Amino acid sequence: xxxxxxxxxxxxxxxxxxxxxxxxxxxxxxxxxxxxxxxxxxxxxxxxxxxxxxxxxxxxxxxxxxxxxxxxxxxxxxxxxxxxxxxxxxxxxxxxxxxxxxxxxxxxxxxxxxxxxxxxxxxxxxxxxxxx
Amino acid sequence: xxxxxxxxxxxxxxxxxxxxxxxxxxxxxxxxxxxxxxxxxxxxxxxxxxxxxxxxxxxxxxxxxxxxxxxxxxxxxxxxxxxxxxxxxxxxxxxxxxxxxxxxxxxxxxxxxxxxxxxxxxxxxxxxxxxxxxxxxxxxxxxxxxxxxxxxxxxxxxxxxxxxxx
Numbered sequence: 001x002x003x004x005x006x007x008x009x010x011x012x013x014x015x016x017x018x019x020x021x022x023x024x025x026x027x028x029x030x031x032x033x034x035x036x037x038x039x040x041x042x043x044x045x046x047x048x049x050x051x052x053x054x055x056x057x058x059x060x061x062x063x064x065x066x067x068x069x070x071x072x073x074x075x076x077x078x079x080x081x082x083x084x085x086x087x088x089x090x091x092x093x094x095x096x097x098x099x100x101x102x103x104x105x106x107x108x109x110x111x112x113x114x115x116x117x118x119x120x121x122x123x124x125x126x127x128x129x130x131x132x
Numbered sequence: 133x134x135x136x137x138x139x140x141x142x143x144x145x146x147x148x149x150x151x152x153x154x155x156x157x158x159x160x161x162x163x164x165x166x167x168x169x170x171x172x173x174x175x176x177x178x179x180x181x182x183x184x185x186x187x188x189x190x191x192x193x194x195x196x197x198x199x200x201x202x203x204x205x206x207x208x209x210x211x212x213x214x215x216x217x218x219x220x221x222x223x224x225x226x227x228x229x230x231x232x233x234x235x236x237x238x239x240x241x242x243x244x245x246x247x248x249x250x251x252x253x254x255x256x257x258x259x260x261x262x263x264x265x266x267x268x269x270x271x272x273x274x275x276x277x278x279x280x281x282x283x284x285x286x287x288x289x290x291x292x293x294x295x296x297x298x
Contacts (some may be wrong), residue, residue: 042197043154086195111175
């Protein structure tokens with residue numbers, strides 16, 4: 001591969017990926033609660049880190065030539081990043097809710113707290129009404 | 133064959149959603165004078181039936197920047213399973229639900245080979261139909277009780293319960 005082209009591609013993918021991770025970190029300071037912070041971290045794991053893996057693969061391709069093993073490792077790494085980050089975010093958010101972390105007060109509507117319109121939400125554990 | 137085509141189209145759709153979502157998360161950082169996000173938690177009654185479909189849908193929602201699954205309620209015989217989704221950059225609850233249903237339709241087209249026929253039932257419609265069924269069941273019970281008394285049979289309130297207790 002042409003050296004100039006390879007260096008350019010590595011630079012574009014690597015720097016773009018790094019900037020996306022940096023911006024995700026900055027976005028975590030802009031939001032106020034745990035759920036939103038888990039939410040805005042998705043670009044880093046879903047796009048930023050796969051781009052860095054692609055940059056590393058292009059560099060390997062230029063350095064050592066085409067190799068099925070490195071292609072397989074690169075594809076596996078990207079798939080694992082996406083799958084693991086999505087399952088991990090699910091687990092983090094559910095544990096955050098179940099452990100009673102406060103949700104930002106401007107979260108509206110919050111369907112975990114209020115039912116949708118038209119739904120009567122009766123408490124099955126409420127004490128039955130007595131005559132007196 | 134159709135499933136493979138729908139699968140390829142779904143992967144492209146998710147990739148595009150990840151890219152556009154990331155762009156939204158990043159460009160909003162540089163928007164001056166407006167709030168960064170409008171957080172909301174919406175309730176999504178599912179049309180997904182199997183464990184695989186629910187897992188794939190929840191993972192797809194979470195990997196898309198701007199939406200995150202916060203809780204899953206199991207379905208019963210009358211109500212569908214429900215996802216509670218935290219959305220950051222949607223204008224309204226309706227637009228958030230519209231985007232999620234679009235993703236669900238594409239996912240079901242991949243797993244079933246064709247898209248779902250109808251739209252999803254909302255929590256309110258499910259609640260109304262359950263209440264109507266309960267009311268109809270209560271009316272039938274009253275009619276049966278009336279027929280039994282007119283025929284001279286002794287009426288017991290909960291015969292099955294008493295048998296169970298004995």
